[in-house]
Amino acid sequence: MKLYDYSRSSAAYRVRIALNLKGLAYDSIPISLLDSAQLGEDYRALNPTGLVPSLAIDDQGRGEGIITQSLAIIEYLDECYPESPLLPAAPLARARTRALALQVACDIHPLNNLRVLKYLTGELGLGEEQKNSWYHHWLKQGLGPLEQQLSGSDTPFSCGDTPGLADICLVPQLYNARRFELDLTPYPRLTAIEQSCNRLEAFRLAHPDRQPAQHG
Amino acid sequence: MKLYDYSRSSAAYRVRIALNLKGLAYDSIPISLLDSAQLGEDYRALNPTGLVPSLAIDDQGRGEGIITQSLAIIEYLDECYPESPLLPAAPLARARTRALALQVACDIHPLNNLRVLKYLTGELGLGEEQKNSWYHHWLKQGLGPLEQQLSGSDTPFSCGDTPGLADICLVPQLYNARRFELDLTPYPRLTAIEQSCNRLEAFRLAHPDRQPAQHG
Numbered sequence: 001m002k003l004y005d006y007s008r009s010s011a012a013y014r015v016r017i018a019l020n021l022k023g024l025a026y027d028s029i030p031i032s033l034l035d036s037a038q039l040g041e042d043y044r045a046l047n048p049t050g051l052v053p054s055l056a057i058d059d060q061g062r063g064e065g066i067i068t069q070s071l072a073i074i075e076y077l078d079e080c081y082p083e084s085p086l087l088p089a090a091p092l093a094r095a096r097t098r099a100l101a102l103q104v105a106c107d108i109h110p111l112n113n114l115r116v117l118k119y120l121t122g123e124l125g126l127g128e129e130q131k132n133s134w135y136h137h138w139l140k141q142g143l144g145p146l147e148q149q150l151s152g153s154d155t156p157f158s159c160g161d162t163p164g165l166a167d168i169c170l171v172p173q174l175y176n177a178r179r180f181e182l183d184l185t186p187y188p189r190l191t192a193i194e195q196s197c198n199r200l201e202a203f204r205l206a207h208p209d210r211q212p213a214q215h216g
Numbered sequence: 217m218k219l220y221d222y223s224r225s226s227a228a229y230r231v232r233i234a235l236n237l238k239g240l241a242y243d244s245i246p247i248s249l250l251d252s253a254q255l256g257e258d259y260r261a262l263n264p265t266g267l268v269p270s271l272a273i274d275d276q277g278r279g280e281g282i283i284t285q286s287l288a289i290i291e292y293l294d295e296c297y298p299e300s301p302l303l304p305a306a307p308l309a310r311a312r313t314r315a316l317a318l319q320v321a322c323d324i325h326p327l328n329n330l331r332v333l334k335y336l337t338g339e340l341g342l343g344e345e346q347k348n349s350w351y352h353h354w355l356k357q358g359l360g361p362l363e364q365q366l367s368g369s370d371t372p373f374s375c376g377d378t379p380g381l382a383d384i385c386l387v388p389q390l391y392n393a394r395r396f397e398l399d400l401t402p403y404p405r406l407t408a409i410e411q412s413c414n415r416l417e418a419f420r421l422a423h424p425d426r427q428p429a430q431h432g
Contacts, residue, residue, distance in 0.1 A: 092278060092283070
């Protein structure tokens with residue numbers, strides 16, 4: 001498998017964690033968002049959205065092709081490699097785990113990714129302060145309910161004793177929150193889950209700082 | 217089942233289509249976004265995110281509880297009610313369908329929903345013209361690649377001869393695009409798929425204009 005990857009893309013970070021949790025080896029192909037490589041012809045021929053990550057599958061049993069969208073990639077991995085499941089078994093529990101993941105993937109991350117921040121400071125001519133207020137606003141809107149929902153339990157991970165899809169989305173989001181200097185003291189349950197995750201090698205090896213130098 | 221619903225919420229619209237495609241009866245509980253009912257204490261006790269929709273399940277076989285996030289709800293319905301599947305059977309095909317759905321649910325919709333538009337005109341003090349440019353920008357960023365990806369086939373629906381998860385996300389997004397007067401002529405494949413969908417009663421009955429009057 002080849003992962004079209006960028007160290008600080010939090011959607012790519014999610015997929016790296018999932019691949020590591022499944023114990024799957026992959027080649028990381030860097031697509032530098034800082035150089036806008038994701039918008040180049042070569043990459044768009046693979047993934048017309050020009051978004052990172054994409055996973056290239058070449059498996060005689062399962063066909064070959066490109067999978068895009070981090071959550072679609074992770075669901076694919078969970079279906080094809082059922083060991084170390086990333087979702088619980090029961091439908092209602094699966095729905096709850098997916099909902100927590102989607103709260104990050106739909107309600108926080110899309111508002112704060114690089115292309116949106118560029119639009120704010122470019123087309124809309126906003127200053128750094130307004131950009132940072134925007135960033136913090138959507139983070140707080142999203143992390144507040146997550147903290148409340150997850151405070152109902154004290155398991156090491158979001159949905160029990162093993163890491164799964166919700167944790168895979170949470171950890172890169174908290175990494176971004178720190179980069180943008182959000183005060184995380186109102187979220188003790190989320191940071192406790194983050195600590196449990198970051199004790200695992202699967203999470204540590206996926207961290208942006210641990211990616212190959214050419215990721216920039 | 218009870219759907220906490222709002223006629224013009226496109227995430228709720230998705231779930232209404234899915235329930236109809238599965239042939240499942242439900243009670244629609246209106247949560248008026250225009251009155252900010254989704255932010256009231258009663259609704260937040262059910263769904264701390266204050267976002268619509270939520271589905272209340274009360275099924276002795278499958279447990280009871282609230283499911284939030286439209287895609288988590290739809291995956292739940294597809295797992296529990298496997299007739300008229302909303303995803304293909306093979307993992308790679310499932311991944312492609314999910315990716316198309318996520319392109320709408322993560323890359324377009326979150327940038328253009330009501331709370332974001334309110335932030336643009338409220339906190340950021342933008343005018344109508346800048347708000348509409350923002351809206352159209354993210355629509356075009358998302359619909360362009362979708363048109364390209366889906367033009368590789370001429371099946372009635374996005375992923376074959378039966379409607380599924382990608383169509384369920386596409387149709388409400390095109391409804392929104394029309395409301396905001398985006399020119400849809402560059403997207404003939406998408407509007408052809410929309411037409412196929414809207415020939416089906418499951419889609420027609422889910423349309424915002426067909427919801428009970430108290431939805432406002």
